[in-house]
Amino acid sequence: MAYELLFPFVFEWIHRKIHARVQMRVGPPFFQPLYDFIKLLRKKVILPEQKSFLFCLMPFLLFLVNCVAVIVAYRQIQYAVLILLVLFSLDVLFKVFLANSAKSPFTIQGLARLGSMKMALDPAFPLSFLAPAFIFGWNMTWPIMAAIFFPIAFIASLAELELSPFNIPNARTEIAGGWKAELSGVLLGLVNFAEDAKIVAMSLLLASFFGSQFLILKAILVFSLMSLISAALPRFTVEKAVKYLTILNIVAMAEVILSLSLVP
């Protein structure tokens, strides 16, 4: 049994609870994310007028890809880092198809933002995982030395996961949810689950920078830090995000060149 597929609900609860405590609220009960998922599965699906068949297909593919990512990350299978990077790229590709197939001004605007964010993020995000993989191996069994790559990978992951302050492609108050704008019912439920599953996979990958023992506990700590940062900052504008990510790219490249030149 792939019981690790319940982790996305736990991580979603942690995210909501931390946000609630920072905002002086009580926060939801433990099973609330599960209830929400079940509720969305039972709700009526409203489809946009000008959709293509991809609109209904993509949420299922997103769900599948991210479920596989959680299993790969949790079981630390061979070449896990490489497989996860491929799965994360597929996730972005499916989001692009999904947004494009809905053909609403909000999804198209979300798509444009998604594109510019991914372009800005491109060298930093894969490099921050590929560099330790080149040095310490392609499995997620890195020594604690790998932690020097953590800060860059952490910020890049925050942007990749579209958490505040980088929640630009799905900004609710600006473009009504961006690429997610037209989703409803079971499709929205699956996409929400897929996003949470991506968070779990990413947190596990980030936790492996600190050694491969007690991975899930470390992943929870890493994600709690992410949640705290996202609760403390407002959303960047696209220009600001691209500017900061460009700086991140330069730092990431410098760090990678330096570290690779030091390794015999």
Add this chain to the structure above:
Amino acid sequence: MPRVEVPFGPYHPALGEPEYFKVVLEGEKIVSVDFELGYNYREIEKKAAMFTWPKALVLLGRICGICSSAHTQAFAYSVEKINGIEIPNRAKYIRTIGAELERLHSHLLWFGLQGDQAGFDTLFMHAWGAREHALNMLEIMAGKRIHYNYMIIGGVHRDIPPTIANQMKKELIELTKKYETTKEIFLSNEVMIDRLKIAKLTTEKAREFGVVGPVARGSGIKMDARKDFPYSAYEELDFKIPIQKGGDAYARSLVRLDEMNESILMLNQLLSNLPKGKISKQGLFLKSKEGEKTTVIEAPRGENFHFVIAGKNTPKFVRVRPPTFANLSAIPHMMKGLSLSDVPLVISSIDPCFACTDRVIVMDLNSKTIKEVEM
């Protein structure tokens, strides 16, 4: 680059009320903005002319849930001026307490919404947490948190005895603490401040568009109906009018923050120095003289203008010019050259209230008459 038209409304997560902004974009950059009013028309002015005075007063309070006191006060003062009624001093103080509490809860509501629109929910929750105490004070004072219908023509209908005043003072202390925390969260967040340095409106442009209230004061124009045309107990109070010269959304935010501080200080003065005496001049006000008068009240969002024509014992014509109507015209100018991310912040920087704003008037150019219509 192809142009995309992004509809901002009538129903949009960033807008609390239905209003339509047509934003044309080139990539992320705004090329042009247009807006349409009229999604909220409720015939209030027309209905008011069909009611008796006490019923019309209640109806006018229903124009807006947040500026309820400003509208009833403006209407009541207009009617009192027509009939030559001077309200007791204690009633003046109670009206001022209501008005300043309204300013506090309106500004805290705006403060939270501004945070929400920048994707900063922490600020939103803290500001609304502080607002709860302002609403609690209104509930203690008037019996209701929203649509606190404490006013009658000739005074107010609920007194504030010392026990109630003490309860309100306790709530005010809590409110002050939470206000300070919220202010600290806002002012210590560089990202938030950086996002607000947009939508500049110079003093000249502000005068040209005829903006009012905190929007005008944020552009360096010293105007406030509380000082310019003193009413209620404002003449007897010691308070400042905050002015900022920046002209951007951040300057407008600072003006509102300082105004909240002044309101807290004013409430302390008012609750401690309530004069003794009656709270109203008379009972139910049913018979009136004929005549017409205008009144300007400083609502939380700016100058609230009421024009009332009294017929025999009933209102004949009521006209309301709320502050948002004056401020909205500056929006397309402020948005020029900005990006889509800034649209919600620019709209929230004028603290719009569309429920107040939507009026319908038909001008017949041939016969040169103005009339209200049914929709």
